[in-house]
Structures are given as structure tokens and as C-alpha cells.
Amino acid sequence: MLLNILEFRALLLDSPAVLDVGCGNASPIQYLGIPNCTGIDGYQPAVDSARKAQTHHNLVVGDIRNLQSVFPKKSFDACIALDVIEHLSKEDGFRLIESMESVARKRVIFLTPNGFLPQRHQSRDDLQEHLSGWSAKEMAKRGFHVIGMLGPKNLRGEFHRINRRPRALWGLVSLFQQLTAIRQDPESAAAILCWKDLK
Numbered sequence: 702m703l704l705n706i707l708e709f710r711a712l713l714l715d716s717p718a719v720l721d722v723g724c725g726n727a728s729p730i731q732y733l734g735i736p737n738c739t740g741i742d743g744y745q746p747a748v749d750s751a752r753k754a755q756t757h758h759n760l761v762v763g764d765i766r767n768l769q770s771v772f773p774k775k776s777f778d779a780c781i782a783l784d785v786i787e788h789l790s791k792e793d794g795f796r797l798i799e800s801m802e803s804v805a806r807k808r809v810i811f812l813t814p815n816g817f818l819p820q821r822h823q824s825r826d827d828l829q830e831h832l833s834g835w836s837a838k839e840m841a842k843r844g845f846h847v848i849g850m851l852g853p854k855n856l857r858g859e860f861h862r863i864n865r866r867p868r869a870l871w872g873l874v875s876l877f878q879q880l881t882a883i884r885q886d887p888e889s890a891a892a893i894l895c896w897k898d899l900k
Contacts, residue, residue: 723785849890
């Protein structure tokens with residue numbers, strides 16, 4: 702988690718106004734000290750929990766595939782979507798990318814599993830089921846910079862949990878590989894961090 706936060710922070714240093722897309726109820730963005738951070742999510746209970754926990758300066762319930770209907774064009778320095786795009790169909794994922802690009806001035810950022818990772822709902826209508834997969838190669842072809850995250854793909858399963866036992870040991874193996882190789886080898890990574898600088 703700390704490595705993720707450091708990567709997000711580096712990408713958002715020049716962005717005082719950030720839109721956290723699909724923010725959920727406990728976004729790590731809350732730990733970055735961003736001066737003006739707005740969260741949007743399509744699941745009302747998640748927004749209610751986030752509001753109670755004061756994770757963002759502003760919170761909105763809305764359709765993340767159509768951000769330009771909620772916010773003016775180019776109204777944020779950066780838009781970030783952490784573990785969100787895989788919860789949409791491929792077609793809706795492309796709409797999300799375009800939607801984020803329309804309301805961001807400088808940068809759009811995605812964290813997503815590398816390829817399709819099956820995941821089920823935890824409760825009815827919680828929007829947690831995975832509907833699509835996004836690969837490092839595919840995102841690079843779409844103009845994104847891509848780095849590997851969360852260690853090697855073969856050590857992680859649903860919800861990015863370590864899938865081998867003892868979990869503590871394999872968690873250390875995953876961390877070591879993240880620090881030494883996986884960041885520069887996104888095709889072997891469990892997850893990918895993708896960003897595009899806008900002109």
C-alpha cells in the first residue's frame with residue numbers, strides 16, 4: 702500500500718485539483734494531502750461512507766462514464782481511477798477514458814489488474830464484479846506510460862490478495878520482486894499503473 706501511495710503522489714505532485722473517479726469508501730487518495738480533491742462514485746452507500754470518513758473535500762454520486770455531464774471541461778488538473786476501469790465493460794471502459802480526458806487538464810491515471818482478473822460481487826449492486834481486462838500492451842498502445850505494480854501476477858488472485866501460503870512469506874517475495882524487477886516489467890505484473898499526459 703505504501704509503495705502505491707508513493708507512486709500516486711509522484712504523479713499528482715503538480716496537481717492541486719484532482720478528481721478521484723470511482724472513489725469508493727476508503728480511497729488511498731485521502732492520504733496524499735491534495736489541496737482540492739473531489740471524489741465521484743456510482744454507489745450511494747460508498748459515497749455516504751466516504752462522506753462520513755471525510756476522505757475528500759467534495760463527494761458526488763454520478764455516472765463515471767459521463768463525467769462531462771457532471772463537471773465542466775478541463776476542470777481538474779488530474780483525474781485518477783484506482784481499480785475502477787475493470788468494473789466496466791470494455792466499451793464503457795473506453796468511454797471512461799475519454800470522459801476523464803475531457804475533464805482533466807494535465808493527466809489521467811489508472812491502476813488496474815494486468816489483464817482480466819475474475820472477481821465477484823461482495824453484496825448486491827456494489828459494482829465490485831470485474832467485467833473487463835486491460836493489459837500493459839493495450840494501454841501502451843493507447844498512449845499511456847505503464848509500470849508494473851503489486852509484484853508478479855502469478856502471486857495474486859481476487860482482490861489482489863496473495864494466493865499462496867504462508868501469505869506473509871509470499872507477500873515478502875512479492876514486495877521484493879516489485880522493488881527489484883516488476884516495476885520495469887509491467888507485462889509480468891499483477892497490476893499496472895498507467896498515466897497519460899495531456900497536451
